[in-house]
Amino acid sequence: MFWTTGLANQAEVLLPLLLALVLCTGIGIERELAAKSAGLRTHALVGVGSAAFMLVSKYGFDDLLLVDDVSLDPSRVAAQIVSGIGFVGGGLIFVRRDAVRGLTTAATVWVTAAVGMACGAGLPLLAVGGTAVHYLVTRGFRPLARALSRSSSAPRPVHVTYADGRGVLRSVLTECTERGFAVAGMTVDREDTESGTAAVTLSLLGRIPLHPLTSELAEIPGVRSVRLPEEEEPAD
Numbered sequence: 364m365f366w367t368t369g370l371a372n373q374a375e376v377l378l379p380l381l382l383a384l385v386l387c388t389g390i391g392i393e394r395e396l397a398a399k400s401a402g403l404r405t406h407a408l409v410g411v412g413s414a415a416f417m418l419v420s421k422y423g424f425d426d427l428l429l430v431d432d433v434s435l436d437p438s439r440v441a442a443q444i445v446s447g448i449g450f451v452g453g454g455l456i457f458v459r460r461d462a463v464r465g466l467t468t469a470a471t472v473w474v475t476a477a478v479g480m481a482c483g484a485g486l487p488l489l490a491v492g493g494t495a496v497h498y499l500v501t502r503g504f505r506p507l508a509r510a511l512s513r514s515s516s517a518p519r520p521v522h523v524t525y526a527d528g529r530g531v532l533r534s535v536l537t538e539c540t541e542r543g544f545a546v547a548g549m550t551v552d553r554e555d556t557e558s559g560t561a562a563v564t565l566s567l568l569g570r571i572p573l574h575p576l577t578s579e580l581a582e583i584p585g586v587r588s589v590r591l592p593e594e595e596e597p598a599d
Contacts, residue, residue: 417483531585
């Protein structure tokens with residue numbers, strides 16, 4: 364039998380796909396606005412694909428159930444979504460020196476797959492709730508994360524690029540200490556003798572917000588750029 368279900372039933376299964384497209388596009392828009400490596404199209408495709416796999420898992424083998432001595436586990440196809448999405452998420456995570464990037468985006472792709480699966484499984488309320496929780500965590504938790512970071516006694520990194528050989532680094536360290544920070548350590552990231560620039564990562568101790576300090580450091584003559592890690596920035 365070529366068609367496993369009637370045309371009317373096949374039209375009905377398009378509704379979960381449409382819901383998955385709408386919800387996962389909403390998640391993708393948030394990531395796109397944050398300029399992440401996985402944005403609108405990636406999240407929309409992951410959500411729609413997950414919903415389609417769920418629908419295939421539920422309805423794609425109905426004709427085989429009519430055959431004697433044939434039994435199927437409808438969860439087998441759906442279970443592979445969880446494993447397969449790990450390959451997509453793993454490609455979004457990379458390590459640069461001591462910093463790990465892309466974990467939040469990879470987790471968002473994982474949540475998007477769950478939202479798509481919920482749509483395909485016929486659980487629209489769960490899918491809408493998962494999308495709402497995504498926005499709560501990615502947007503609403505930022506002030507909490509910054510507050511916890513400020514209250515932490517762990518060193519906080521600041522990346523500074525400056526003109527080498529002009530005493531700029533000494534002025535940067537002086538400004539940090541005058542602002543109430545203690546320099547716990549310093550790592551040389553890059554030193555380009557041809558262009559005369561160098562880049563270092565300062566590990567600063569202090570519960571004062573870092574953003575006013577970065578503005579002051581950027582005004583020091585010879586400082587090319589001052590950058591905070593992603594978790595310290597006001598918007599990721």
